[in-house]
Amino acid sequence: MPNMGPAGWASLAQGVRMRDRASEEELARLFHPHLLALAASRLGDRETAREIAQEAILAVLEALWEGRVREPGKLPAFVVGTGRNMIRDYLRRKGRRPKPLSLGSDDASISDPASGPCETPPLEKKEERDGVFEALRELKPADREILFLTLAKGLSPREIAVEIGLKSETVRLRKSRALKRLRRKLKSLTRKGLLDHI
C-alpha cells in the first residue's frame, strides 16, 4: 500500500489523469468498498447501493481525467463528497429521506426501499460531524496511530508492527480495544443523533 498522505493522493490522482490503468484500478480498489458501505447504509437497498457506488467511482474518474479536481491531495474528501451527492440526488429524485443510521439497534434486516420514506432527517451540523473526531481524540495516541495506519493507510498489523516497533499481536489487540472504545462512544453519540451526517 502506498503512503497515502496528501502527496500520495495527488500522485494517484495524477496517475488517473494520465489514464494510467493501474492508478484507475487502485482508486477503485481503495474507494469502492467505502462508497458501497456509505450507499448501503443510507439507502438500505443493495442493488441501488451497488449502482451508486459504481457511478460515483466513474464520476470521480471522469473528474480526474478532465482535470476538474482542484485539490488532488484531498482526493478522499472529493470521492466521499461525490458519493454523498449522488446518494442525495437519488433520494431527491425518489422523494425519500436517507435511512437513519442505527448503530446499536436490533434491526433484523435492511429496510425495503419501497416501504416509504424514513423518519429521521439528515443531520448536517459541523459539531455532529465532529463526534467521530472527538471520539478519536480521546483515544491513546498510540491507539489512534494504529487505527490511522490500519484504516487510512491500509497497513496490516504486521506492517504496523514494523512501523511503530510493537509486536503484531500487540497491534492487533490495541486496535481491537480502540475500536471497541470507539464503538461504545459512537453508539452513545448515535443515540443522541450525532453521527448520521449525510
Added chain:
Amino acid sequence: MDCKRIEHEEVVEKYLAGRLDRAEREEFEAHYLSCAKCQEELELVRAIQEKLWEKGEELIEETAQPSRTLRVRKAWAFAAAAAGLLMIIGAAVWWQAKGPGRPPAGPQAPPSSWIALARFEPPLFIPPALRDEEDEASQLFRSGMAYYQAGRYGETIPYLRAAARLDPNGAGIRFFLGICLLLTGETAEGIEKLGATISLGDSAYLEEAHFYRAKALLAQMDVDGAKSELRWVLSEGSDLKEEAARMLALIR
C-alpha cells in the same frame, strides 16, 4: 461468510482498507448487504475511516509523542543491532580471510567502519533553469524535488514515481528516486532504481549513481557489489574518485 468469521478475521477493517481479494470482497458484500449487524459495524468503521482520511495526520501530529519516542527508540535499537551484526559478520569475514596458516593480511579496516562508509548526505539538487514549456513529467519532478530540498524525502517519492512513469528515460528522476528510497530505508528498491539510472547509459547522474549504489550495497553487506561499483567510479576519474579510493581501501 458469517458474522463470527467476519469478527474473528477482522474482515470489516480489511475490506475498507482494500486488503481483501476479489472473492473475499464479494463474499463479504453478499453478506453485509443482508445483515444489519455487519452493516452497522461497517458503517461505524467507515465513519472512522472517513475521519482519519480527513484529519488523521492532524490527529497524529497533535499528540504522537509516545509512539514517536517508541519509534525513535526502536530505530536506535535497530541501528545498534545492525551495527552489532555488521561487526560480527565483518569479524567472521576478517577471520576467514586471515585464517590459520594464511599469511598475515595487510591492515584491515574494522568492519564497524562500514556503517560509517555506507552513510551519506543527500546529494545536492540544483533546480534547472525554468523552461518556457515544461512537460508533465518535469512538472512532477520539480514539485517532488521541492519536498526533497526541504528534507521531506518520503513525500518526494510519489511525485518521482509518477514522473518516472511518464518519462522512462529520465535519469535524474530515477537517480533521485533511488536516493529518496535509500534515505527512507527502502534500500533494496533504492539500489534497483540506481541500477536503472546506470542502465540508461551516459548521463549527468551516471557516476553518482554508481557511487551511491556502492554505499547502499555496503549497507546491505554486499561487499563485492560495492567494490565493483567503486572500481567503476575510480576508472572514470571523476570528482568522486578520491572518496571511492578511500572507501575501497577501507573495505578491502
